[in-house]
Amino acid sequence: MTEGAFEPDWFSRPGETVSSLMSRRGLSAMDLAERLxxxxxxxxxxxxxxxxxxxxxxxxxxxxxxGTPAFWRKRQATYERCLARAADSVPAETASHWLMQIPLSGMASSGWIERPPGRPQALRSCLAYFGVTGPDEWRRRYAEVAADVAFRTSPTFESSLGPLSAWLRQAEIEASMMSCATWDRDALEASLGRLRxxxxxxxxxxxxxxxxxxCAEAGVAVVVLRAPQGCRASGATRFVSPDRAMVVLSFRHLSEDHFWFTFFHExxxxxxxxxxxxxxxxxxxxxxxxxxxxxxxxxxxLIPAARQGEMATLGARSQRVLRFAASVGISPGIVVGQMQHQALLGPANLNFLKRRYAWEDIDAALA
Incomplete structure (x- = not known):
């Protein structure tokens, strides 16, 4: 480095510049893939x-x-230099403790990061993946996502934060790859009937x-992403940019009642x-x-307020549940799930009415 040259203590991926230019030109990920x-x-x-x-x-x-080819080559070189400096500034003991919290093996097997050959490369991979300069910045950024104070202070929070943050980060990446209109609350509200x-x-x-x-028509990127081991999230909602919202769903439990309730919750x-x-x-x-x-x-x-009282009278009678579900225009399995949630049915009652999903079918639907 020449005397007086500025070397920032932060770094940004060249992909962030690419993403910004894509937005400016209205290019989707598929558009860019075609051009490249x-x-x-x-x-x-x-x-x-x-x-x-x-x-x-x-x-x-x-x-x-x-840009020019020289600009992009310099952008990559600067990124690699700043990333290496950030990794070198993390004390070995701090790095070791942090990496123990991150589900490196699961992330690598899912293709989220390359399988690191050793701990130094694993540190660099995680800093790059999360876009942070060290564990402290990672903790500040992702500890805040668990807005529930009781969860944040629970004994399991520290061990859960690694898998949860990895899942959320990958969802952000997937959302950035999707084509969406600008966030429009009124359009989303108007679409509830179609979604239901x-x-x-x-x-x-x-x-x-x-x-x-x-959802994309209303500026909402819906990401379906299997959660890594240790992440117990069913869904999440956040704005990934001022004009784009993200809903991420993990299909936890692989049952229709849980999936649809989670979706409408988000x-x-x-x-x-x-x-x-x-x-x-x-x-x-x-x-x-x-x-x-x-x-x-x-x-x-899912169940209009005016029909909630009637649902409470159905009991564990499948034919009554089927007729009620048809009358409100919803799946019988969702009615069963709502009745169980409200303790109107036991957890083992009428589960045969619920549809179950398999990941191979979910993956095929997303291909």
Whole structure:
């Protein structure tokens, strides 16, 4: 480094510049992949930092989004230098403690990071993945997502934060790859009827693409992402930019009643609470007022308030549940789930009416 040269103590991925230029030009991830003559996975790697910008990619980016090949080569070199300096500044003991909290093996097997050959490279991979300069910044950023104080101070919080943060970060990356309109609260509210009708569809291949498309029209990127081991989240909501919201769903429990309640719970946060915070639906967390409001929103969206009293009289009689579900235009399994949640049914009653999902079908629906 020459005397007087400025070397920041932070770094940003070249992919952040690429993403900004994509937004400015109205390009989707698929548009960029087509311009670069590559697959979507390479674009994801570029945006996340997994794929380094070599000469060929520098030339392609100059044509696709602007800048010069020299600019992109310098951007990559600066990033690598700043990342290495950030890693070198983390004390070995601090790095070791942090990496023990991160689900490195699961992240690597899922393709979220490269499988690190050793601890120094693992540290660099995690700093790059989370976009932080060290464990303290990571903790400040992600500890705040668990807005529930009881969960934050529970004995399991520290061990849960690593998997939860990895899941949320990957969801942010996936959301950035999706094409969405600008956030429009009124459009989302107006789409509730169409979204509710999707609960009648049995196969993920039928309802997931439609659900994502309807939400994208309102500026909401819906990400379906299996949670890593140790992450107990069913769903989360946050704004990933001023004009884009994200709903991430883990399909925890793989049952329709749980999935649809979680989805409308997250939609409730968007409609009722807007940009106020990140909300993570973790079963062990105690509920605050906003969580109760989102629960009530989901419950009355699925079963209208005017029909809740009638639902309480159905009992464990499958034919009555089937008729009631048909009359309110919703899946019988969701009615069963709501009755169980309200202790109107035992947890083992009428579960045969619930539809169950398999990950191979979910993955195929998202392909």
């Amino acid at each position: 003559g590559c697959g979507r996975e390479k674009v994801r790697g570029l945006l996340t930092g997994l794929t380094a910008i070599d000469d060929d990619l520098a030339n392609g980016l100059a044509e696709a989004v602007g 009708k999707l609960t009648l569809l049995r196969e993920p291949s039928k309802f997931l693409p439609r659900l994502r498309s309807i 939609v409730g946060h968007l409609l009722l609470h807007g940009r106020s915070a990140t909300f993570v639906d973790v079963e062990a967390a105690a509920t605050d007022e906003r969580e109760r409001e989102a629960n009530a929103f989901a419950a009355t969206t």
